[in-house]
Amino acid sequence: MNQTGKEKNKNTFKIGALLIVLLSLIVATTGCSNVFSMIAGKNGELQPPGITSVVNADGSSQVTITNLNQKGDIYYTLDGAEPLTNSLLYKNSFTVSQTATVNARVIDGKALSLVTTQQFNITQVPATTGQTPTASVPSIKGLGVEVNGLFDVWASSTLSPINGIDYNISNLTDYDSATAWVEGASGNGYGETVSFSYKGAQTAQIQGVEIVNGYAKSSTSFYDNGCVTQLGVKINGKNVKSLNLSATTSPQYLDLNCTVSRGDVIVFEINGVQEGPNDGEHDTAMSEISFY
Numbered sequence: 634m635n636q637t638g639k640e641k642n643k644n645t646f647k648i649g650a651l652l653i654v655l656l657s658l659i660v661a662t663t664g665c666s667n668v669f670s671m672i673a674g675k676n677g678e679l680q681p682p683g684i685t686s687v688v689n690a691d692g693s694s695q696v697t698i699t700n701l702n703q704k705g706d707i708y709y710t711l712d713g714a715e716p717l718t719n720s721l722l723y724k725n726s727f728t729v730s731q732t733a734t735v736n737a738r739v740i741d742g743k744a745l746s747l748v749t750t751q752q753f754n755i756t757q758v759p760a761t762t763g764q765t766p767t768a769s770v771p772s773i774k775g776l777g778v779e780v781n782g783l784f785d786v787w788a789s790s791t792l793s794p795i796n797g798i799d800y801n802i803s804n805l806t807d808y809d810s811a812t813a814w815v816e817g818a819s820g821n822g823y824g825e826t827v828s829f830s831y832k833g834a835q836t837a838q839i840q841g842v843e844i845v846n847g848y849a850k851s852s853t854s855f856y857d858n859g860c861v862t863q864l865g866v867k868i869n870g871k872n873v874k875s876l877n878l879s880a881t882t883s884p885q886y887l888d889l890n891c892t893v894s895r896g897d898v899i900v901f902e903i904n905g906v907q908e909g910p911n912d913g914e915h916d917t918a919m920s921e922i923s924f925y
């Protein structure tokens with residue numbers, strides 16, 4: 634039997650209406666709307682959890698996750714995956730002894746909080762003669778980087794990556810002279826700073842600082858960039874030293890003779906620069922800073 638155009642339109646309308654009713658039923662009976670919030674990873678009601686960590690003596694980190702809500706459970710993963718109810722259920726603080734990305738969220742029934750992430754990069758410190766500490770936990774936290782498990786480190790400016798090579802502050806504390814932090818200010822970087830905030834539980838005696846100046850990867854990279862000739866040292870805002878540095882890629886050991894307690898901030902300020910002969914871009918670099 635042939636249908637007229639009007640009948641076809643009627644039938645199409647009926648099928649459309651039926652589909653709408655069916656979809657509404659599915660949403661109403663299965664709570665399917667939460668599928669959408671799962672996909673979006675958003676829920677306005679639940680606060681995402683807090684993640685804090687303390688460095689253990691062996692270089693591992695003790696991780697505590699806090700539920701800021703009066704309801705729900707914390708689920709977490711260690712491999713960067715999205716935490717869902719089939720992930721690890723948080724009960725007590727735990728130890729991270731290998732490099733890990735901790736993702737955590739609060740789940741209450743079908744409600745999901747946003748995910749809180751913290752990266753843990755656990756590495757061993759190369760052996761040094763007569764120097765402490767013996768463990769390193771460089772862990773990126775926002776702009777800062779933990780060094781020796783005892784400091785958060787940050788820079789006043791950083792040169793953007795060029796040809797896939799980055800000049801991040803983490804390069805300054807990675808025990809690798811072939812990687813460098815490069816200031817990102819216009820000009821030679823006078824007044825630019827790198828800051829170390831001490832977070833150890835116990836007061837520490839710092840005898841001195843070891844610095845690998847310039848971009849020490851190769852003679853080419855050294856001469857293509859500036860290095861530091863004078864470095865001011867401030868502790869908690871007070872000038873304590875002015876260090877004179879040589880234009881060489883060899884490690885330089887400079888006395889600091891200071892004591893730091895938790896929360897103290899040591900700031901190194903570039904006060905003198907020697908440009909490399911080929912430093913057309915006016916980029917001043919340092920490859921390593923560590924304390925002994």
Ligand SMILES: [Ca+2]
Pocket residue numbers: 804805806807808809810811812813814920921
């Ligand atoms: Ca380095």
Ligand SMILES: [Ca+2]
Pocket residue numbers: 816817818819820821822914915916917
């Ligand atoms: Ca510059």
